[in-house]
Amino acid sequence: MNDELKLALEDERAAQRRYSQRVRDEARAPIKYEGPQNTQWTGDGRPKFPPAPLGYLLGRVALTHPNDMLGGRNDFYIGERHVELDGVEVFSWAAPVACTFYQGTAHHEWCDDVAVIRSFDHKPNGEIKTLAEDVIRDGVLEVPFEKRALSIPNPAPDARRRPLPRPRPSAPPAPQVVTPLAVPPQGTSAPDLERRPTVSTPAAEPLIRAEAVLRSRMEAPRGKSLRPVLSTLQPDQYELVSYPADQNLIVEGPPGTGKTIVATHRAAYLLNHEAGENATIGDVLIVGPTVGYSQHVRGVIGDLVEDNDRIHVLSTIELAVLLLGSKVPPKGPGSTTWRDCDWELGSMARAAASRLRAKSRHGIAAHEVYDYLRANGKPDLPLTHDKEWATYLVDLPNYPQALQVRAHAALISLIKWTITQHRSLSNVTHAIVDEAQDMTSLEWFLLESINAGTWTILGDHNQRRSDHTFDNWDRVLEMIDVSYDGVAFRQLDRxxxxxxxxxxxxxxxxxxxxxxxxxxxxxxxxxxxxxxxxxxxxxxxxxxxxxxxxxxxxxxxxxxxxxxxxxxxxxxxxxxxxxxxxxxxxxxxxxxxxxxxxxxxxxxxxxxxxxxxxxxxxxxxxxxxxxxxxxxxxxxxxxxxxxxxxxxxxxx
Known part of the structure; x- marks a missing residue:
């Protein structure tokens, strides 16, 4: 490690310590609460405090010239939250200006002025371990990052945050560029700080940013659960994470291309107030394939999301248990015949509930709807005239038995949701479905009932595990009532x-x-x-x-x-x-x-x-x-x- 890197590291470590302290101090500051005295609509009436943030600095951006919005400085940091350190701005990773750091295609007005990007890698205790630099415009700045002995003055009582720079509207995507970095051989120390000019890449080759930091992360041991990767999000991943909440998105990619990283970080982004118009106004539901998956991703969600009350991370079976109101998950395979998980079964169940509700003065129960479905309605008004479907319905087990069988969990979950929407999921405005190739048409039918807004769907049909699921996205779009023109398709390749x-x-x-x-x-x-x-x-x-x-x-x-x-x-x-x-x-x-x-x-x-x-x-x-x-x-x-x-x- 050369002297230049040592000095840069010490300077950034000092900034990291001060930033972390400031973020924690602000998180502990009293919240002025103004709300109704009647607690009927607000639970206990007290605001809920977010968990203590980690306070990581992710990196630093140097512009080609001083900027008035930065107080005449030419550099700023990107961190977990917005903070001002001695006049040096730390913008949130979810703010539009973070596009300059991630070299994304949303193209902020400062993107054309970026000279050097510095990315940090952290130790488990939060200290900056090493850093890497991408030179976007070489030879513009002799010293991109001025070293400062930072201190944290107490802000004036009326101190106001400077207005954030706005993204440039309707601008074309920035060209993709990549900077080769010196990568240390395995077993060696961090690389010397080396700045090299940017090299353009072929259109088919996605940009790699912060390569040395990313390689260090990938060679590190895997943890028991997924962790945030805010400092090493790649440009194509950032584009997907920051895609507007009011638009539908389908992401396909082979194993290990970062689909789950996109899913989890997108959920956090959509709930971050710094995302502005790109954020969602309601709750976010993440649906994954297994209980192990949801346990795997809850750690990163907890670290990234400030308002945990607005996010729900559930596997398909956990979603069923929630809606069924049971304490023990149903047993057995997800389906024994394609009819167990076909959307037409859900449509008939919904029709059964509609008929019974029209005749009832006191509400209806799930077992009544299920029994009406088993009987195929009334002799003079059947739910279906199809003989094979009628035979299937008659052969369904009784309601108490069906509750214990996983193959019927989606059906009864749909019936329960149709009768009474579960309160915790009643405000979902964006659903993120990971490993979506394994969702059955009945599960899509149920999710479409729950989600009142838009979708992010991630999957890989080469990993499809059942013939009872769709083999193309067109069928999925039909199930969730989204037109082909109303969705963006993206491919992750690396x-x-x-x-x-x-x-x-x-x-x-x-x-x-x-x-x-x-x-x-x-x-x-x-x-x-x-x-x-x-x-x-x-x-x-x-x-x-x-x-x-x-x-x-x-x-x-x-x-x-x-x-x-x-x-x-x-x-x-x-x-x-x-x-x-x-x-x-x-x-x-x-x-x-x-x-x-x-x-x-x-x-x-x-x-x-x-x-x-x-x-x-x-x-x-x-x-x-x-x-x-x-x-x-x-x-x-x-x-x-x-x-x-x-x-x-x-x-x-």
Whole structure:
């Protein structure tokens, strides 16, 4: 580390400490409350305080010349919240001016004046670990960032915030540029501070910003839950995160391209008052595929969102449990026949509720609607004349039994929502659906009833796990009543999570035209493929786990297999113990591994993954979505263990 970088780091660390202190002080300041004395409409009548913010500075932007709106300065910071430090502005990451930092395409009026962008990487304790600089206009400034001994004066009682600069309306997107950065070899210290001129990239190659910081993040061990990545959001991701709330958006991309990052950070952006007109006025609902997914993303939501009362993070089964009002989730597969999850079933249920409500003076109950549906209405006024549908309805279990069966959870949830909207979800104006390729038409029918506003839909049809879901977005748009012209389609191409060797192996499962690879992590171990016998399967798994624990001592490891119960039995026989209340987590001598089936693996990531018996993974319409998803959960290393012959595609 050269002297210039040391001095820059010390200066920015001092700014970080002062910024963090100021943000916390402001968060603890008394809130003047003006509201009704009657608490009927406001709960207990007291304002709810947001959790104490972390107070991270994300980076710094130097303009080519001083700016009057900056008090004659030419630089400013981007942070979690707006603060002024000794006259140096720290703008919120959600403010329009942050486009200058993220090099986005929303094009702020200052974007054309950006000279240098400095991005920070933080230690777990919040201290700035290192920094990287992107030079946008070389040779304009001899010293882009003036070093300052910052202090925090007490603001005057009538101190007012300077007006934020406004984004330039209807301007064309800024050209995409990228700055090559010096990236340290693995195991070395942070790079010397090096500023290099910008190099234009081909149109097909997305811009990479803050490359050294991003690479450091990707090579770091995976945590148990997703964390904010505000300092390393890429321009294409920022464009999606900051897309206006009143517009519909569909984002498609292969595994590891950042769809979940976009989903979570977009939710936080839409609820941030600094986003101005781009924010939503109501609540945001995030729907994911599994309970593990919602647990995985709640950490980042908690860190980013100031008003937690306005965001709801639920898996499809958690949404059903909420609407059903049950304490125990229903059991079994999501569907046993396509009729279990077809939108026409929902339409008939809604018609049943409408008929009963028209005749009732005292309201109706969910079991009454369900029983009316089972009976196919009245003999002289059936809900359907289709004989196959009529047979299906008659064969439905009784209401108490249906409540315990997951295949009927979406149906009864819809009935309950149709009768009485659940209060906690009654103000949803934007729904974000991640892993959307796995949503059934009945689930879309239910969500369309809940969401009163616009949509952000993210998915990858190559990871589709069931034939009972749509294989194209056109059908989804029909279900949520959005015209094709009323939605923006975006594609994420670059993979960040998995290394190129992992993606090359997994992509063998895809049709040849869809095997293109654009991996940020180009180097990594070749996947280990190991054949064993039934008698030696337990030994093969535990020996590979021991090796992976040694290779990634601070990382996370998982075993994924359709035969996950067998895997757990084998681990138990070798002294491993399952965590009380969570059969997915197994431990031995301080080491922990998660063991689950392919459905539970969706939306998650780990440093190392062991996939067992690929041939047993279910297929759908000639594709191997569940296996493809499982092979791409690894960030650093993939191991495949099998007894039976591998699928043909993986033997090539």
């Amino acid at each position: 993979g960040y999570r998995s290394t190129r060797p992992i993606l090359e192996y997994a992509n063998k499962l895809l049709p040849r035209p869809e095997r293109k690879i654009r991996a940020f992590q180009k180097v990594g171990p070749i996947p280990v493929v190991m054949r064993t016998s039934s008698d030696d399967l337990g030994l093969a798994i535990t020996s590979q786990l021991a090796r992976l624990f040694e290779a990634y001592p601070s990382g996370t490891t998982a075993v994924i297999s359709p035969n996950f119960e067998t895997i757990r039995t084998l681990l138990r026989a070798r002294g491993w113990q399952g965590q009380h209340g969570n059969v997915e987590v197994w431990s031995l001598n301080g080491k922990t591994v998660r063991v689950f089936g392919p459905n539970a693996a969706r939306g998650l990531e780990f440093d190392a993954v062991v996939v067992v018996e690929p041939t047993d993974f279910p297929m759908n319409v000639g594709r191997q979505g569940p296996l493809y998803t499982s092979l791409t959960r690894a960030n650093r290393e993939l191991v495949v263990i099998h007894i039976k012959p591998l699928p043909d595609a993986l033997r090539r």
